[in-house]
Amino acid sequence: KSDGFCRRPNMFKKQQQDVFEERYLRCISILGKGNFGSVELCRYDPWGDNTGDLVAVKELQSNKQATMADFQREIQTISSLHCDYIVKYKGICYSAGRLSTKLVMEYLPYGSLIGYMEKHRQNVCTRRLLLFASQICKGMEYLQSMRYVHRDLAARNILVASDTLVKIADFGLTKIIPVDKEYYRVTQPGESPIFWYAPESVSELKFSHKSDVWSFGIVLHELFSYCDISRNPKRLCIQKIGSYVQSSSMAIHLLNLLKDNWRLPMPSQCPPKVKIKTDFYMNVFVWVTLTN
Numbered sequence: 001k002s003d004g005f006c007r008r009p010n011m012f013k014k015q016q017q018d019v020f021e022e023r024y025l026r027c028i029s030i031l032g033k034g035n036f037g038s039v040e041l042c043r044y045d046p047w048g049d050n051t052g053d054l055v056a057v058k059e060l061q062s063n064k065q066a067t068m069a070d071f072q073r074e075i076q077t078i079s080s081l082h083c084d085y086i087v088k089y090k091g092i093c094y095s096a097g098r099l100s101t102k103l104v105m106e107y108l109p110y111g112s113l114i115g116y117m118e119k120h121r122q123n124v125c126t127r128r129l130l131l132f133a134s135q136i137c138k139g140m141e142y143l144q145s146m147r148y149v150h151r152d153l154a155a156r157n158i159l160v161a162s163d164t165l166v167k168i169a170d171f172g173l174t175k176i177i178p179v180d181k182e183y184y185r186v187t188q189p190g191e192s193p194i195f196w197y198a199p200e201s202v203s204e205l206k207f208s209h210k211s212d213v214w215s216f217g218i219v220l221h222e223l224f225s226y227c228d229i230s231r232n233p234k235r236l237c238i239q240k241i242g243s244y245v246q247s248s249s250m251a252i253h254l255l256n257l258l259k260d261n262w263r264l265p266m267p268s269q270c271p272p273k274v275k276i277k278t279d280f281y282m283n284v285f286v287w288v289t290l291t292n
């Protein structure tokens with residue numbers, strides 16, 4: 001049972017860089033694709049008798065625009081995070097043959113939140129949705145305390161550890177806010193869809209803790225829509241904007257909608273007790289009247 005523990009690492013204790021030997025890493029299946037990389041389920045089995053641990057191994061996909069430097073930064077980021085609501089770093093594996101590094105993480109057996117909701121939707125009650133929301137919130141609070149901006153908070157990047165524990169994953173786009181600044185401006189738009197972006201991220205590629213809060217609001221919408229594909233934020237925005245609009249001008253159409261105060265509609269499956277609203281100032285209000 002998770003005790004909801006997020007501690008700041010002992011700044012003096014060097015993170016023990018656990019090195020996994022590639023020859024003992026047995027690939028079992030592909031788990032998914034993240035920013036720039038694919039994630040495989042592997043068993044680390046030095047004794048060769050299938051008693052080794054199951055681990056999730058992420059490898060940089062060479063054809064992606066991301067560089068090894070981006071992947072090294074992702075490894076540096078995740079290895080510095082120690083929180084029950086953030087997927088745990090286990091170590092790295094130097095792949096001699098392919099001159100590449102692999103990131104070894106804890107394997108979360110239930111997969112992504114989206115897949116979990118599709119499968120278990122019938123027995124996920126409001127209280128469990130609020131538990132998941134509070135865990136994501138605590139994980140993001142910890143990330144902010146470490147001056148990290150996730151930049152890609154979305155239900156697709158939330159993993160399910162158990163029926164009562166979810167964790168934030170995929171730190172491929174995460175950046176550190178410089179000490180003297182309130183935000184991080186990226187030079188080129190990434191691949192992640194703009195429908196989770198705050199207005200200032202859409203218009204100026206500016207990312208901050210506040211833009212992460214906006215994305216958290218979108219995640220709440222996904223959560224209380226039970227990650228229903230028909231209620232997907234991208235789908236609802238494009239329905240509103242018009243599917244004939246080219247993707248190149250989608251950003252300006254989305255920005256105009258947000259400036260006109262259009263917001264994602266309240267999820268119809270959302271129980272009447274829960275009201276979710278993001279106002280233009282990126283404040284996310286979750287009015288939860290836990291009246292019986």
Ligand SMILES: C=CCCn1cc(-c2nc(Nc3ccc(C4CCNCC4)cc3)nc3[nH]ccc23)cn1
Pocket residue numbers: 031032033034035039056087105106107108109110111112115156157158159169170
């Ligand atoms: C963050 C999202 C983008 C990149 N990404 C990360 C992972 C990932 N997945 C898992 N577990 C898991 C994933 C999928 C399934 C499914 C279930 C349905 N049938 C097919 C298999 C079952 C378990 N553990 C992990 N630890 C660290 C990463 C990680 C996957 N994709």
